[in-house]
Amino acid sequence: MAEEVLVVEDLCKAFEQPDGRLQVVDGVSFRMTAGKSAALTGESGSGKSTLLQLVAGLVQPDAGRIFISGHHLGNMSDAALADFRRRHIGLIFQQFRLIMTLRVMDNIRLMAALNQSVDPEHEAFLIETLELGDQLQKYPAQLSGGQQQRVGIARALNHKPLLILADEPTGSLDSNTSSTVSGLLIELAAGTGAALLTATHSQPLAETHNSIFRLQTGRLDMPTC
Numbered sequence: 001m002a003e004e005v006l007v008v009e010d011l012c013k014a015f016e017q018p019d020g021r022l023q024v025v026d027g028v029s030f031r032m033t034a035g036k037s038a039a040l041t042g043e044s045g046s047g048k049s050t051l052l053q054l055v056a057g058l059v060q061p062d063a064g065r066i067f068i069s070g071h072h073l074g075n076m077s078d079a080a081l082a083d084f085r086r087r088h089i090g091l092i093f094q095q096f097r098l099i100m101t102l103r104v105m106d107n108i109r110l111m112a113a114l115n116q117s118v119d120p121e122h123e124a125f126l127i128e129t130l131e132l133g134d135q136l137q138k139y140p141a142q143l144s145g146g147q148q149q150r151v152g153i154a155r156a157l158n159h160k161p162l163l164i165l166a167d168e169p170t171g172s173l174d175s176n177t178s179s180t181v182s183g184l185l186i187e188l189a190a191g192t193g194a195a196l197l198t199a200t201h202s203q204p205l206a207e208t209h210n211s212i213f214r215l216q217t218g219r220l221d222m223p224t225c
């Protein structure tokens with residue numbers, strides 16, 4: 001049986017807003033296994049980014065539990081959680097969030113270097129697959145949007161995370177570039193055995209994942225598997 005990477009149990013999160021308390025996540029449970037991808041869909045404001053931030057341990061839940069490879073995030077100190085996130089989670093953002101003062105090569109190596117876990121063969125494989133070999137000495141601003149996001153993907157996968165969390169990873173790209181980049185992300189995640197959870201508005205992108213989880217009024221529908 002495939003290894004269970006992510007287990008989310010009865011997760012709840014509310015925010016105080018000027019017009020009252022907003023229950024954004026209301027008893028959400030789901031599981032993901034190694035090498036599988038799931039898209040998280042839902043209308044704007046339905047809580048997709050909040051759910052990703054909860055799973056990344058960047059926001060604390062009001063109730064519920066999150067296990068990543070059997071480790072309960074709620075039992076970790078802030079320092080242990082930060083260390084765990086750096087080692088085992090890969091984050092990909094809509095606006096890429098590359099470090100503009102570092103060359104492409106140093107951006108790609110950032111997480112792996114922090115973890116002292118650089119694997120030159122794995123790194124070379126990512127660079128070749130993502131066609132970044134000619135860009136390594138450039139700065140991010142010298143690349144196209146699609147190239148910058150491919151650097152973001154290489155950075156998120158280079159330290160071999162168990163779980164990749166992508167928030168609208170192709171939202172800033174045109175539709176052709178978007179489907180190339182998202183195809184590479186899904187293929188690489190599956191190939192490295194990571195579980196991939198992607199928040200997206202795009203139904204075509206969602207349909208390229210193994211499963212679709214739809215957030216509606218804080219709850220999860222799982223119509224597609």
Ligand SMILES: Nc1ncnc2c1ncn2[C@@H]1O[C@H](COP(=O)(O)OP(=O)(O)OP(=O)(O)O)[C@@H](O)[C@H]1O
Nearest residue numbers: 015016017024042043044045046047048049050051
């Ligand atoms: N720190 C916060 N404090 C108060 N309200 C918040 C906070 N973070 C998010 N919210 C609210 O929670 C709701 C869900 O936000 P979230 O960003 O998770 O939605 P989303 O589905 O990712 O939206 P989008 O698709 O537009 O990015 C929104 O109403 C938002 O205003």
